[in-house]
Amino acid sequence: MKINQLSWMIGGPQGSGVDSGANIFSRACAYGGLHVFGKREYHSNIKGEHSNYVVRVDSKPIRSHLDEIDFLVTFDPETLFRHVHKVVPGGVIIYDVNQEGITVDKIPTIDKQANRRIKSFLSENGVGYSVKDVIEYASRNGILTYGIPYVKLLEGLAEELGDPRIARMDVMINVMAVASSFALLQYDFAPIERAINYVFKAKEKVAKLNIEAAKYVYKYVLENFERTSYKLEPVSKSEDGRIIIQGYQASALGKIAGGCRFQSYYPITPASDESVYLEDNAVFEIIGENGELEKGSIVVVQTEDEIAAIAMAIGAGLAGVRASTATSGPGFSLMAEGLGWAGMNEVPVVVTLYQRGGPSTGLPTRHSQEDLLFAVYAGHGEFPRIVYASGDVEEVFYDVAKVFNFAERYQTPVIHLIDKGMANSIMTVKKFDLSKVKIDRGELVETFVDGVYKRFKFTETGVSPRVKLGTENVVFWNTGDEHDELGHITEDHEVRTMMVDKRMKKLELALQEIDDEDKALFYGDDDADYVVLSWGSTKGVILDAMDMLKKDGYKLKFVQVKLLHPFPSDRVSELIGDARFLIDIEHNKTAQFGSIVKREILRDIDYYILKYNGRPMSLSEVYMALKLIFENKANKIQVLNNGD
């Protein structure tokens, strides 16, 4: 019996409730005190294309997904055809018994490449192309298959509740599929009911009906099917008051907590979820000067394009407001000129860059880490900027306040790198602790009394005291042209050199001042010969793989670099220590991070584990790739390609 250890997948056409089904499943598990990590895959499409959600559940914290599936929960044949090969022996498939006759060729959303791949897998295993054939094959391989008569169950429910309309409510099939899997896992119904109520909180009637449907199916499955070898059991909840949250929500909450009071954005996947969340929660509670509750708010503006988005954020920044914009690759491309203006005029502004597959439109809804070098170099000419990457959902929250602190302290644009994988991952994490959120506004001068105010005054550190537009007794000028201390245009060759030096000096200051823990983090065995170097959302899968490798007796250390520009070479070199082998793990073709590391620490990288097919690395493949390195069987470059 496998208790509280599960890799669960639900799939279906977009618009059929895959997302809400997975949400209900994840929350119900989390309500029972279990740890959850969920990964969402979807097409750039509104309705009809295949989407799926993998949820891993465990009694200990987990941070990555597995390729292997214990429970495949389906209500359409496409999900079955696409994922059957990943179900483990002893695993479970839930499917619609009424669809047994449907064949691979009958499904238009299975494109040619996938059609060929699925059919060649089936024929290699001597299996026909229908649902029935596939189910029989699965059974032969020790997979437990459960045909659920969704339509008949709806009819039964309609009769029981005396409402014939319910018989046609196939929108509830997603919840019925989730309920079936919970019954097979012998999980309590109470947390399921609570999760359904949560997901449909805006529609009480819908929630009620879905609960009825779930109950009905739950009972039916308990009565009619044998048990599986999997079980989920509620565990006692920890003291830390856990939350379940997605990356984009953590970023949005980080902005509210971190003092961001203006956000501009243009709709783009996967970045706009954050802005929409902020718009929806524009008014929040703050603690007033005398300790009483007051109202705080954030102005969110949907702009006509990303050029306007960064321009407005900079304008708000000039008015002394912590301001940001959130975007993805194509939008960030349009922001390059604005970014340079902010660098030139030393305006604090934060760009939250949700990376996705590029170039051009690329893979709009798929994962990647391809924009690191672009973030470091975007814009013409030379100007200071800070590029910062968070490793997981929890880090995102705390890092947002930090990136605003950097932006204000060094009066420069900051690019906060997130990615699609993280944006759409759902995770159980410790409740966010606001007492850890510090606000540092740098040299922001609230009142100015006498003398001539020089916005770009030459100083030892390169940082000049900043005032907000509207500050009394002051005026200042900004220009994208090279300028003097007052901010007026100059083409003088001496002032030019001094101004460039002044601006760029701020990066040296940043490297001196930023805490070591904020530059790069270290995990694992200090004296290990092998060191994994990585950045961003690969953190979770690397840590999980390290745990597995440790059990195999392999020693590994992991250096997670968060400050990517200016690059903390000393800190990274120190953390690497005398490890003999360097392994770079990242989600792009050209090892962008590796190229920075090589240049900055003057050492070659021994092994690369790269992936650029638009899907986050799975624990299964990272573990295998690292194991090959330890066994001295690995090529210098291993390209991972698992996906679905």
Add this chain to the structure above:
Amino acid sequence: MAIKIDEVKKLTLDDYKTDVHNDWCPGCGDFGILQSVQMALFELGIPRHKAVVFSGIGCSGKTPHFINVYGIHTLHGRAVPFAIGAKLANPDLNVIVVGGDGDGLGIGVGHFVSAGRRNVGLTYIVYNNAVYGLTKGQASPTLKLGVKTKSLPKPNINDAVNPIALALVSGYTFIARAYSYDVKHLKEIIKKAVLHKGLAFIDVLQPCPTYNDINTKDWYSGKDRIDPKTGKSIPRIYKLEDTGYDPYVRSDDPDELNSKFVQVVEKSLEWGDKIPVGIFYINEHISSYEERISSVISDYLSNPPARQRIALKNGMTNVKLERLLREFSI
């Protein structure tokens, strides 16, 4: 917006001028606009720290450096969104945007149109001389089809946009045109525009003495058209207010609005022998963007982003996230 005159120290017009050397060509129409803006700010008694002039790129882009208020010289075509960001962050600021016709109606035309949809309370002055001066006289979006100004190798094969009509259909709620050599008239229009609660647009006919040899000062004043009776030139420019023209939309009756639209478009099409200047359109019945934000954030105007405290005295965040975190609690 309300301006508290009593806040103002005794300032003189000179206080609104800087000592930065002005490198515009002698006789440039920009000088008249610069003067008008300085005079308008002075006469309205706007304290220098409460005014911000945003500009784009080109000769007009240098304007803020000559005005002794906050001056933000931004990117080509992007002055409007920079200005909107600052205004929404701090609605107490008096924001004027200046820019060329290429800036606002060429590279920045997307922002020009989108700004109309929002009706943010700021004044946008376009320096309209039909050429790109600083890059040596290429055709701008307001140069008419078939016209060949002196630096063009061939007559213009693009047609011109109609700035007044474009502002109207985009949603600007104050639309005017002025002539840069009539400083007094332009200044009065700027003052009205600044006091208007929503988005104001002023199209300023501004001869470029170096590159536009067609729409010159002499041409506007009709030096080529001598009245045989008086022997005097017949100016092309005339003032709408002298004709009894009524720019106000007096009610929110759609029929009235429709007829006003037709009237504005008709007037905007006049060119050549008769060129109207003055206020074409004022509509105070459209809510400003600031009012629209206030419908979501009720204390927005009294507690806008720029006034909000974001930290406690000990430097930690002052945000209480309990209510929002409830949604995610287990």
